[in-house]
Amino acid sequence: MSFPWANEYKPQAPLMRWLDEKLPLPRLVYNAIGAGYPVPRNLNYWWNFGILALVCLTIQIVTGIILAMHYAANATVAFDSVEHIMRDVNWGWMMRYAHANGASAFFVVIYIHIFRGFFYGSYKAPREMVWLLGVVIFLLMMATAFMGYVLPWGQMSFWGAKVITGLFSAIPFVGEPLQTWLLGGFAPDNAALNRFFSLHYLLPFVIVGVVVLHIWALHIPGSSNPTGVEVKSESDTVPFHPYFIVKDGWAVGAFLFLYCAVLFFAPNMLGHPDNYIPANPMSTPAHIVPEWYFWPFYAILRAFTADFFFIPAKLMGVLAMFSAILVWFFLPWLDKSPVRSGHYRPTFRKFFWFGLIPTMAVLFYCGGAPAEEPYVMLSQIATAYYFLHFLVILPIVSSVERPDPLPFSITEAVLGKDHDSLLAPQAVPVEKSDALRPAAAN
Amino acid sequence: MAQDAGTDTPELAAGEGVRRRDFINIAAVSAAGVGGVITLLPLVSQMAPSADVLAESSVEIDISQIKAGQAIKGVFRKQPVFIRNLTPAEIAAANKVPTSSLRDPQSLAERTKPGKENWLITMGVCTHLGCVPLGAGEGEVKGEFGGYFCPCHGSSYDTAARIRKGPAPLNLEVPEYEFASDTVVKIG
Numbered sequence: 167m168s169f170p171w172a173n174e175y176k177p178q179a180p181l182m183r184w185l186d187e188k189l190p191l192p193r194l195v196y197n198a199i200g201a202g203y204p205v206p207r208n209l210n211y212w213w214n215f216g217i218l219a220l221v222c223l224t225i226q227i228v229t230g231i232i233l234a235m236h237y238a239a240n241a242t243v244a245f246d247s248v249e250h251i252m253r254d255v256n257w258g259w260m261m262r263y264a265h266a267n268g269a270s271a272f273f274v275v276i277y278i279h280i281f282r283g284f285f286y287g288s289y290k291a292p293r294e295m296v297w298l299l300g301v302v303i304f305l306l307m308m309a310t311a312f313m314g315y316v317l318p319w320g321q322m323s324f325w326g327a328k329v330i331t332g333l334f335s336a337i338p339f340v341g342e343p344l345q346t347w348l349l350g351g352f353a354p355d356n357a358a359l360n361r362f363f364s365l366h367y368l369l370p371f372v373i374v375g376v377v378v379l380h381i382w383a384l385h386i387p388g389s390s391n392p393t394g395v396e397v398k399s400e401s402d403t404v405p406f407h408p409y410f411i412v413k414d415g416w417a418v419g420a421f422l423f424l425y426c427a428v429l430f431f432a433p434n435m436l437g438h439p440d441n442y443i444p445a446n447p448m449s450t451p452a453h454i455v456p457e458w459y460f461w462p463f464y465a466i467l468r469a470f471t472a473d474f475f476f477i478p479a480k481l482m483g484v485l486a487m488f489s490a491i492l493v494w495f496f497l498p499w500l501d502k503s504p505v506r507s508g509h510y511r512p513t514f515r516k517f518f519w520f521g522l523i524p525t526m527a528v529l530f531y532c533g534g535a536p537a538e539e540p541y542v543m544l545s546q547i548a549t550a551y552y553f554l555h556f557l558v559i560l561p562i563v564s565s566v567e568r569p570d571p572l573p574f575s576i577t578e579a580v581l582g583k584d585h586d587s588l589l590a591p592q593a594v595p596v597e598k599s600d601a602l603r604p605a606a607a608n
Numbered sequence: 609m610a611q612d613a614g615t616d617t618p619e620l621a622a623g624e625g626v627r628r629r630d631f632i633n634i635a636a637v638s639a640a641g642v643g644g645v646i647t648l649l650p651l652v653s654q655m656a657p658s659a660d661v662l663a664e665s666s667v668e669i670d671i672s673q674i675k676a677g678q679a680i681k682g683v684f685r686k687q688p689v690f691i692r693n694l695t696p697a698e699i700a701a702a703n704k705v706p707t708s709s710l711r712d713p714q715s716l717a718e719r720t721k722p723g724k725e726n727w728l729i730t731m732g733v734c735t736h737l738g739c740v741p742l743g744a745g746e747g748e749v750k751g752e753f754g755g756y757f758c759p760c761h762g763s764s765y766d767t768a769a770r771i772r773k774g775p776a777p778l779n780l781e782v783p784e785y786e787f788a789s790d791t792v793v794k795i796g
Contacts, residue, residue, distance in 0.1 A: 325739070329760075332738040351661045352685040353738075361655065448681060448688050448732075450739040452759050468761070471775055478777050480736065537761045 169388065171400040173201045198385060204403035205410055206391035208580050212286070213389070213410075214417035215279040221418055222272035223377065227370050229265040230314075237317065239363035241356040244319035245444045263433040269311050270436045271425050273459035276304060280494075285518055287394055287506030292387040294498040299380040301494045303373055308460070308491075310369040313362040315457055316354070322438045324445035325454050327354040327362070333467070336481040353447055393579045394506030395572055399586055402576040453536055461533025462526055463487050466552070468537055469545040486549065493556045500556060503564035505572065513567040517559055525551045666796030668788060671727070679744040681732060684783060684795045688732030690744045690756070691793065694767060699725060701754065702768035712779045716768040719782050729793065730769040730780035734758040741765065741780070756780065 175196040177183045186193055196202045236255050238247040251258035280300070283289055289297035316327045331348050335341040350357030388397060397403055404410075428435060436458055440451045456464050470483040477485070493500075508515045528548040535541040573579040574587035669682045671691055679692035694702075702716040720728060732740050736758065742748040743756035743765075751757030751764035753772045758764075763774030770779040785795040 329737045329739070335738075347656050350655055351657050352665075353687045355661070355686055357658065357661065447686055448683070448740065450758075450760060454739070454760055479775055480777055 168197060168202065168385070169204050169397065169400070169403065171403075172197070172204050173405055175200075175202055198381065199406055199411075201405040201407045203385065203406040204397075204400075205389045205406050206397055206402060206576050207404045207409075208391050208393060208576050209389065209410065209413075210392050211417065212278070212282040213391075214414055215275050215282060217414040218275045218417060218421050219272065219279055220377070221421065222268060222275055223370070223373065225268045226265065226272060227374075229261050229268060230367070230370065232261050233265055234367060237363075239317065239360050241319060241359050241445075244317065244359060248318045260429075263429050265314075266437065267425065267429050267433060269314065270457070270459065271421075271428075272307065273311070275421070276307065277459075280304065281523075284522065285508040286390060286392060287501065287503075287508065288390045289498045290501065290506050291498065293384065293390060295383040296380060297498060298495060299376055299383055301491065303376050303380060304494075305491065306369055306373050306376065310366060310373065311457065311459065313366040313369075316359065316362045317366065318441060319359060319445045320441035321443040321445060321451050322441040322454070324354055324447065325450055326456060327358060329454060330456075331358075333484045333487075336478070336484045338481070354445075390506065391576060392507060392509065393573055393576055394510065395574075395576055395579070398575045399577070401584070401586075455534050458530075458534060461531075462529035463490055463533070465529040465533035465541075465545040466490050466549045468533075468542065469549040471542060471546075486553075490552060493553070497556065497560075501560045501564050503567065503569065505569040510570040510572055511563075511567060512570060513563050514560075517555065517563060521551065521559065522555050525555065666794060668792055668794045670791060671793055672791035676726065678746075681744050682795070684731070688740050688744075689783060689795060690728075690730050690732045690769070690780070692728040692730075692744065692769075694726045694728055698754065698767040702766060702770075705766065705770075711771050711777070714768070714770060714779055719768055719770075719779070721787065724787060727787075727793070728767075728769060729785055729795070730782050732756075733781065734760065734763055734776055735771065735778040735780065736761055736763055736774070736776035 175186070175190075175193040177186050177192065182192060185191070193202075233251065236247065236251045236258060238244060248262070251262050253259075255261075283297065283300070312326070312330060316323045327349075331345050331354070334348060335345045337344060346352060348358075349355070350361060388403075391397075438455070443451075455461070464487075467483040467487040470479045470486060473479050474482045503511060503514070505511055508518055525548045528544055529552065532541040532545040532548065575584045578584035578587055665685050667682065667684050669680075669689075669691060671680075671693075674680055674691065674693045676693050677695045677698070679690055682689045682691055699716065707713040707715050716725060716728075719730075720726075732744060734741050737760065739758050739760035741756035741758040741763070743750040749757050751773075753764050753766035755765040755767045755769050755772075758774065758776065761775050763776035764772050765776075765780055766772050768779075771777070783795050785793055788794045
């Protein structure tokens with residue numbers, strides 16, 4: 167679907183006309199990311215992170231396929247084969263650093279993309295399905311990243327695999343057999359390494375599939391925008407190509423600049439030195455932490471130190487960690503405000519900037535810190551606020567808040583006036599409008 | 609009614625009761641469903657521990673060189689197992705604690721073999737998230753209860769390897785074992 171004023175694909179070359187009749191793939195691309203897709207004219211830089219995520223996924227798939235040509239998924243040689251990639255394979259060091267830091271870059275981009283959605287209410291109707299698919303992609307990314315980190319078979323790989331699969335052992339009754347089944351043994355070993363490699367190669371292509379659905383679902387209502395006011399007329403939009411292709415190109419350039427700065431000048435900044443020690447099942451590193459992008463959720467896992475009613479602390483931590491992401495699935499229905507953008511929601515905005523953002527910062531910090539005071543208590547407070555924000559504050563704020571007046575249209579928001587708005591009734595506060603007047607009074 | 613020829617009896621063709629074709633549909637779908645579920649069995653079960661992994665699930669360890677107060681780390685199912693020769697003082701310390709005060713109530717006698725109460729054999733796997741606790745090796749910290757200490761999240765175990773402090777829910781697991789002779793223990 168698209169807006170009625172969308173440009174139509176008109177192939178000029180005979181070959182393209184021939185192709186359009188047999189397999190209209192160029193038409194699909196034209197309508198999806200070409201001149202045939204009208205987007206709101208007011209998109210700001212936060213709207214570039216979708217394309218950046220796609221760039222990251224491409225980097226990961228390309229470098230990942232190359233690494234798989236030189237890597238050996240066997241517990242006796244996996245560590246050595248990674249060193250072989252680093253030392254002997256032509257450009258192998260670059261491929262591996264590009265892949266390891268590419269994962270970090272992917273998560274930086276995706277976190278910004280998600281929080282863009284939080285602030286601008288991108289998850290609201292009619293884009294709930296876009297949001298739900300996005301959360302699925304995030305979960306798939308986390309699984310893929312975790313299994314990829316196990317592959318070098320260093321100390322952090324091994325103990326990460328043990329601790330994370332150990333989470334499943336917290337499930338009552340079936341936990342222990344489930345963990346043994348997942349690992350194919352009683353501790354991480356060759357069987358686990360092999361299956362993680364198999365799935366690590368598979369899941370990115372599953373992600374590609376869900377990304378296609380994500381973009382498909384997005385293109386039905388069209389992109390949201392910083393005002394949160396839906397597109398009303400042609401003057402609210404510009405064609406995706408060339409306007410946003412150019413803007414996305416600029417963003418990709420800026421992104422690659424930062425990515426390459428880390429890749430070439432600080433490639434181990436985000437890694438752990440312990441992972442350059444081969445896996446040793448007999449000795450645990452003193453300070454086990456996951457990669458930085460899991461820290462907020464790891465902090466929530468560790469925040470539960472005492473039994474909670476009849477639920478053991480260990481199970482409670484696991485439940486809370488998974489719920490922290492699952493709660494996002496319910497966001498479109500927890501936030502009931504019809505106003506999408508945080509720009510027009512003064513109360514919501516305060517809770518976003520002074521509640522959710524500092525909470526996430528604390529969780530990020532505590533997840534990477536050792537499990538001792540004051541970090542445990544800070545994680546507990548932040549965890550409590552995190553759930554309070556989504557389950558209590560958002561529903562209450564969205565029902566009691568009085569939003570600021572919205573612009574009539576995107577055009578009015580951009581140009582200060584919109585000729586079409588003269589045809590619309592004058593804006594009145596909602597309590598004086600006809601909408602709330604009883605029908606009997608008419 | 610030519611299109612119904614051969615499938616319906618005259619009274620069923622009038623629209624009452626179960627048609628023969630309904631039976632065939634249900635039977636076919638059921639057979640396919642059962643077949644599909646049975647096909648899942650090998651697909652799921654291939655992920656369980658393979659024969660060679662299970663074959664390693666028993667091990668014999670020589671304990672003749674362990675003096676009282678010492679411990680060694682063995683390997684059982686690719687995981688560390690702690691074999692500890694308790695001193696009389698450590699046995700006394702373990703027996704002094706009332707079991708009812710413990711998070712996972714067990715006496716030392718329940719965790720050892722009769723007549724061999726000085727041999728404490730446990731998995732070296734913290735019951736919290738599976739790290740290897742310290743305390744079996746020479747010079748490692750034993751925690752404030754003199755047994756084992758897990759450095760990951762600070763669980764402390766006593767001289768009977770029972771959980772006393774920290775996030776771990778259970779005592780260190782005692783694997784199945786038997787004394788093959790006075791100097792050899794068979795685990796698994």
